[in-house]
Amino acid sequence: MSAKPSTTIPPGPAPSMPRPIRVAASLILLRDGAHGMEVLLLRRAEKADDQNSGASVFPGGVVDTHDRRLHLMCKGLDDAAASARLGVADGGLDYYAAAVRECFEEAGVLFASDAEDRLVELDRLPPSRLEAMRHAAEQGTDALLAMCEAQGWRLAMDRLAYFSHWLTPPGMPRRFDTRFFIAQMPAGQDVKPDGRETVEHMWLKPAEAADPRRGLKLMNVTRRTLEQLARFGSAAACMAHARSQTRIVLNMPRLADGPSGRRAVNIEEAAYEEIGRIDPDGQGHAHYALEPGLATRLSARVVRVAGAPDSHHSYFVGGEGGQWALIDPAPHGVARSEAPGQVKWLLWTAARPQPSAESLDALRSAWPDATVLSPEPGDTLRLAGATLHVRQAGSADQGAPARQFLLAEERTLFTGCGAAAPAVHATGEAAWIAPASGFIFRTPR
Incomplete structure (x- = not known):
């Protein structure tokens, strides 16, 4: 992975008194x-x-x-x-x-x-x-x-x-x-x-x-x-x-930082909904561009590490106990310093994760205590304060990833690479979509 432009962004400071x-x-x-x-x-x-x-x-x-x-x-x-x-x-x-x-x-x-x-x-x-x-x-x-x-x-x-x-x-x-x-x-x-x-x-x-x-x-x-x-x-x-x-x-535009400095992000831009979720008071810790390696704390339970343009995001999902799952590790690993806590599980949205030998070596080196899991749709994975429901993403003949993960406490669905947008929120369980690339967004109301 390329050099990181930022470490994990902590939650913003407590909002000041609202401006009139x-x-x-x-x-x-x-x-x-x-x-x-x-x-x-x-x-x-x-x-x-x-x-x-x-x-x-x-x-x-x-x-x-x-x-x-x-x-x-x-x-x-x-x-x-x-x-x-x-x-x-x-x-x-x-x-x-x-x-x-x-x-x-x-x-x-x-x-x-x-x-x-x-x-x-x-x-x-x-x-x-x-x-x-x-x-x-x-x-x-x-x-x-x-x-x-x-x-x-x-x-x-x-x-x-x-x-x-x-x-x-x-x-x-x-x-x-x-x-x-x-x-x-x-x-x-x-x-x-x-x-x-x-x-x-x-x-x-x-x-x-x-x-x-x-x-x-x-x-x-x-x-x-x-x-x-x-x-x-x-x-x-x-x-x-x-x-x-x-x-x-x-x-109502929202302020965010990026390669061109701080600017107003308008309602039709892809980053708008995410900015509203993680920085509603305009404290300045949201971004309008996802540079490779940029780590963003999306909530107390979710940290995203942005992938390269031809790759995908990796998501740390965890809870109160300090143990985390890592969904879709990057092909060449994710730096240990980016983890918000101990990584217990390595998960993939693909049906049969087959990382290269080089990638496996990098993952084992970074997360020696983590277990590689291939849960089936319908399974439930529990970390302290975080519950992941495994959902079927599509039939095999559609070429879609075999599974998606629903974080029940936040109603956030991690869709994986290639997931079709119309299918991911058909059940109404998810309020937010965390895609393989791009910004998180709300499901249609």
């Missing part, structure tokens, strides 16, 4: 350009101790407790309908109101309708008057409310479509539970960054903005959203898609 999660709203503005749909990005001002300093972002910010007062000026959507759309008990309209307010404060774009239900064209106002109105609105929700009342305007919530829901990963200095909305850029208005929170704006095709060659500093959520938006050829098509969504899933 602030609710937020963001408004993604779209328009159709000469070469396709474009999206508005604002560059945040450079600030010390700000994880998003200098990043290109969509207009948005924290939902203020006073945003509920803006309900009085909202049209096209009431709180009951907004709450149902967002899947909250009440206060859903707060998010819509905050998205509109933040867009006006940061970008100078206001979604408001006049008495004839036409979107207001702010460019028709004298620049000095518009600047005074915007400055007043930035002082607080009540000022925006008074401004709309004085002008006879209503906030046009019906122009917004709910698009996505993101939660900052555990372990980050600041965490936000953010609802993203989309809307088409209203006519008769220009984008004007406020000069304090935002200092520059740009209209770009989503794919262009997400391209690393463009050189924009993008948060994970911004990049992922741009990649989603890049699928649409027009603003109208994107709006139609958003309005047709019946269920919007919460996206």
Whole structure:
């Protein structure tokens, strides 16, 4: 086996006090350009101790407790309908109101309708008057409310479509539970960054903005959203898609380490479920890549040693008594230093383990007190605090391994090389699958 990049990773430290999660709203503005749909990005001002300093972002910010007062000026959507759309008990309209307010404060774009239900064209106002109105609105929700009342305007919530829901990963200095909305850029208005929170704006095709060659500093959520938006050829098509969504899933990335350093792992990535199991609080002891020889403590009873790309994982399974079974030892053995305790049994998922003479010598040298077992399906193996049920993996003519091992205490099934995914959890006994290669994952619910 190649040199080991890590020794067995112990359980993480006790989680610290949970960081407060602030609710937020963001408004993604779209328009159709000469070469396709474009999206508005604002560059945040450079600030010390700000994880998003200098990043290109969509207009948005924290939902203020006073945003509920803006309900009085909202049209096209009431709180009951907004709450149902967002899947909250009440206060859903707060998010819509905050998205509109933040867009006006940061970008100078206001979604408001006049008495004839036409979107207001702010460019028709004298620049000095518009600047005074915007400055007043930035002082607080009540000022925006008074401004709309004085002008006879209503906030046009019906122009917004709910698009996505993101939660900052555990372990980050600041965490936000953010609802993203989309809307088409209203006519008769220009984008004007406020000069304090935002200092520059740009209209770009989503794919262009997400391209690393463009050189924009993008948060994970911004990049992922741009990649989603890049699928649409027009603003109208994107709006139609958003309005047709019946269920919007919460996206909460998780932090993990790997060859490229620490990064956010998104929900569709193979490592995501494992990271959530072994490091739910974002302490930093999970990985998004399995380098050969990497030892990972998956639980108090399971340690995995990652195999080479053309090989398979080995799993130590044990219990309270300090005795362990080693399932599918690597062809050239597993280093003794990687064992969490005394190895009592050597087990294979293959029907008749036939390791080479060289491999047998390595195994006998590493585990002189271990017994090689070939249990039959239906047998039960017991270590103190750990129970392994032997299960049939498939018929011989399917070419599947003859056995799999179910760790009863954790409902984790060790499938062995070549096991077919649809067959391993047919009985419903297993909650987790520990495959021959790759990350552990939950069985379908």
